[in-house]
Amino acid sequence: MRGVAIIGCGMTKFGRLEGKDLMDLLAEASLRAIDDAGAGERDFDSVYVGNMMAGELVHQTTIASALVDRINLIPAAAERVENGPASGASAVKNGFLAVASGASDLVLVAGGEKMTAADTDVIGDLVSTMTHPTAEYAHGVTLPAMAAMLTRLYMERYGVTERHLAMVAVKNHANALKNPYAHLQRKCTIEGAMSSIMIADPLRLYYCCPISDGAAALVLCPAEKAKEFSGEPVRIAGFGHATDTHAVQEREDPAVLKSVQLASQHAFKLAKLEPKDIDVVELHDAFEILEIAQSEDAGFFPKGEGHLAVEKGITTLEGELPINPSGGLKARGHPVGATGVAQIVELVWHLRGEAGERQVKDAKRAFACNFGGFGNNTVIHILERMG
Amino acid sequence: MQGKMTGFKCKSCGRVMYPRHERCLGCKGTDFEEVELAKEGILLTYTKLYALPEGIEMPPLVLGIVDFGGVRALGQLTTDDVKVGMKLRPIWGKLRKLGGREIYGFRFEPAEKS
Known part of the structure; x- marks a missing residue:
């Protein structure tokens, strides 16, 4: 395999973006990434667009074909990549493989979702259709319900309390206040989080991500050609991608995110690195329990001790292992198809030293976990500063 | 009206699964029999x-x-x-x-x- 470099990145602000449709967002993020790479005059070989629900939410299909038309990347090969909430990272992985294999020399990866124009109940139901149709969905399961049941397992088994969930939310809101791209730009307190409305006991509103619009994009090329472009390159050192049973109850241990464990192990093996080598991390905290659980199953903390790391402040911007400096899904927002790409945009900025007020000091290596379904499909990337 | 709640037992390795899979989660076997789950x-x-x-x-x-x-x-x-x-x-x-x-x-x- 050839080495693969990220030579450009960009994203839109995340949030309730009235007056901008999905294609506006994808075009804006893509042009920012192309400009960042200084690749405006170049011909692209392929385009991968991460998106979960355009057909259902904005009544538009074949959005990759629409994007190459909007920003004239014709005749680049173009396709939409759908892998639930991990659609973004799956698009990145496809871009990585296209370059690594030698099939493509210049690739655009974009991810986007326009969600706020749709009714909240419609979105909730569409997202619930990711669950097993007869063993889960038919019974009235929603994603917050799944996260709530995982949270209760953690509370029973590991002594996680509601306060730990609130601490993760407070941290991620504080980080988002330093991120001009974040959806939720307001301070959150422990007391405020713990008095927010109950969604799925024991999960309150503040332990769940918001519904957001947004898009993010990357430009990839072979590492050996990175010098031809203007952006400071970052190497994709490894990826991992693994699945687990569709129905959560069938997992050997429903409190273990095995797809995260396996994808992480694969990514570290490919990158020839270990968890201790990582300086900054973006995790998929669609629900705050997931940040705690993924931090363990990805290999950063022993199982059952992720909440202790939160208590000790290890995962804050100033801590030993900052997690979700962007604000995470909780506060940067979660336009589903955009998230996996936006995580990597955030990490590229940290590795280049361009993350502004939330910059993680001297970050050299970074880790991103994008989590699909309720843990049945996880895509992980490890990034490394070049040169 | 349905009687008993059932799972699917793999005829090769004996693993009981719910819901149904076309291949066993344990041994990839493809033959199953429907079995009643425990009453409680x-x-x-x-x-x-x-x-x-x-x-x-x-x-x-x-x-x-x-x-x-x-x-x-x-x-x-x-x-x-x-x-x-x-x-x-x-x-x-x-x-x-x-x-x-x-x-x-x-x-x-x-x-x-x-």
Whole structure:
């Protein structure tokens, strides 16, 4: 395999973006990434667009074909990549493989979702259709319900309390206040989080991500050609991608995110690195329990001790292992198809030293976990500063 | 009206699964027989859902995962007086109305009436 470099990145602000449709967002993020790479005059070989629900939410299909038309990347090969909430990272992985294999020399990866124009109940139901149709969905399961049941397992088994969930939310809101791209730009307190409305006991509103619009994009090329472009390159050192049973109850241990464990192990093996080598991390905290659980199953903390790391402040911007400096899904927002790409945009900025007020000091290596379904499909990337 | 709650036992390795798979999660075997699950199970975890899905009228919707000795099932609980570890048994009933159609399946009720 050839080495693969990220030579450009960009994203839109995340949030309730009235007056901008999905294609506006994808075009804006893509042009920012192309400009960042200084690749405006170049011909692209392929385009991968991460998106979960355009057909259902904005009544538009074949959005990759629409994007190459909007920003004239014709005749680049173009396709939409759908892998639930991990659609973004799956698009990145496809871009990585296209370059690594030698099939493509210049690739655009974009991810986007326009969600706020749709009714909240419609979105909730569409997202619930990711669950097993007869063993889960038919019974009235929603994603917050799944996260709530995982949270209760953690509370029973590991002594996680509601306060730990609130601490993760407070941290991620504080980080988002330093991120001009974040959806939720307001301070959150422990007391405020713990008095927010109950969604799925024991999960309150503040332990769940918001519904957001947004898009993010990357430009990839072979590492050996990175010098031809203007952006400071970052190497994709490894990826991992693994699945687990569709129905959560069938997992050997429903409190273990095995797809995260396996994808992480694969990514570290490919990158020839270990968890201790990582300086900054973006995790998929669609629900705050997931940040705690993924931090363990990805290999950063022993199982059952992720909440202790939160208590000790290890995962804050100033801590030993900052997690979700962007604000995470909780506060940067979660336009589903955009998230996996936006995580990597955030990490590229940290590795280049361009993350502004939330910059993680001297970050050299970074880790991103994008989590699909309720843990049945996880895509992980490890990034490394070049040169 | 449905009688017993059943799982699918792999004829090659004996593993019991719920729901059904075309190939065994253990040995990739393809022959199964339908077997009745244990009459009672233990509640592993649960939630009381207040942000309701379509076709559920009254909050909270209580959902839980019940362990029938290795094979587990997720479903609605008939009571909101719940505790991890309590004994439950399956009971056939209406789950919810979806797209104008009533969906039926197994729910779980306390095995010992308090």
